[in-house]
Amino acid sequence: MIDLCTLGTGGSIPMPARALASLYVRCDGHALLVDCGEGTQMQIMKLGWGFRCIEAVLLTHFHADHVSGLPGFLLAQAKANRDQPLDLYGPPGLAHVVSSLRVIAPQLPYEVRCHDLAMEPSPIRVCGLDITAFPLRHSIPCLGYDFRLPRLPRFDPDAARHLQIPVRYWGQLQRGESVEVDGRRVEACLVQGEARTGLHFLYATDTRPSGNIREFGQGADLMILEGMYGDPEKANLAHKNHHMLFREAAECARDAGAGRLLLTHYSTSMEDPEIFLEETRHIFPPTDCALDLSQATLQFDRAPVLNLRPLIPPVIPVES
């Protein structure tokens, strides 16, 4: 199961009730962030999913609205008693940007490891997720991220019985591990049945429509794409600022054959992005507009569940 939360849905500058870009991704007790705009630490507090489980931050690019919350987030991790390393990923130049921003967070009780990614498809593995970073089409180098949670093929008990493997070994084999049975090595693939589809979502903001989005997002359960402008009359502005219209995002999702589309990263010119939903759904019907703290849950063998306006429980203050 994967839980997602759009912590902030503002593009470029925030609004009083719209924080800047950040996505919280939680999978089997581990977590990561994509981007960390100003206010991210407050949004994580509101959400209540915690700080210390966040093992990595994947930055799309170095415009301030995607990274200005990093010093505060690093210090919030320290206040949460983090002692394990934190991995940061981002476009080339990451280490320089992070060390510059850390002028106000120089001392941390844990290691910050910067991984500069190339501007070409790059596989990384974080929180049990197979992630591919891929280049987008923005005014500065910008990466999208494609996430896949693989699923093992179905276990075949008949094959296990046929190979005379005692039941006490079945658990390991089901988890894909090989076992030793009476001096005989048995590989998991010998007792695996039909292949099963894993989970797949893609995140891309700050870009014009791109072949990479359509290609990596092929058949994704969920795409989270920028919808900087809803109004089709802002096409020129979208071109000029290297952003997408709602309908362009919907075309990407449609062309990729995605299951659902969640829009985010809105211009302040749209107070209510949902007024543009109806016409966007003519292009790709299962489109929704994320709000700050909207949530999505992806589960094997089920359609994604969206909770756009979740009730967030009150936050218990921390001692300090």
Next chain:
Amino acid sequence: MIDLCTLGTGGSIPMPARALASLYVRCDGHALLVDCGEGTQMQIMKLGWGFRCIEAVLLTHFHADHVSGLPGFLLAQAKANRDQPLDLYGPPGLAHVVSSLRVIAPQLPYEVRCHDLAMEPSPIRVCGLDITAFPLRHSIPCLGYDFRLPRLPRFDPDAARHLQIPVRYWGQLQRGESVEVDGRRVEACLVQGEARTGLHFLYATDTRPSGNIREFGQGADLMILEGMYGDPEKANLAHKNHHMLFREAAECARDAGAGRLLLTHYSTSMEDPEIFLEETRHIFPPTDCALDLSQATLQFDRAPVLNLRPLIPPVIPVES
């Protein structure tokens, strides 16, 4: 008249409903900020007093909770079409900190001028206010700021008549300007009566109690001081972390003979700082706890007016 607003009242780390340190100071159409913690730009939007009128930011020190909102604030000024220079003041090292943080805000359509202040009393003049920066007692170099709005002496019409100055010159003389009357130069001091008291407030956070606070704040209409901990049992923690208890702030205000005391910069261990007010008022009765967006108004010949829970009008979104 001076209007003040405590944009954020959180110390060290924010809470969901408590932004980090920043004070908005408005005087005769000009404005400045003291400190600029993460979330300041959102708080300014909520307040609705505007960005472009802010001509300067006075930083107390370089802990992240006081400066992490600076890149976002600088970009928000750009979005508000600022074209005039912005002046930044702060302890030694300011220019290095600002240039490091600007790694994510490198291009701005206006000039940012950094003024490093010495760690000794330093007079500056911003927005028509006579300001003295003075050193505090924190774990790193930290400045407090004392603000005075001078007031001209009362105009003496009898003296003006006695000197045979036509009434058409009186306005200039009242504003303290000298005039030429039939080839005769008349200085304003010749037609000034009794001296009049101006306005005076002081801002100091992130410090142990200090002689400078008591000295510069002597007779201030209002002191805004940190109250990191309300509980007197946290005295050791206050010592260790170089912060003040509520009662220590109250003692400073009492010893300075201040008119009122507004506490701010609260630890996250206090969900409701007001529960410690009653015992603090035994030391200095006119003490209040600021909340985010609390306001104070200082006017000549009147006691300060506090509005701790103002109704903030809804914000009109900006085109972008």
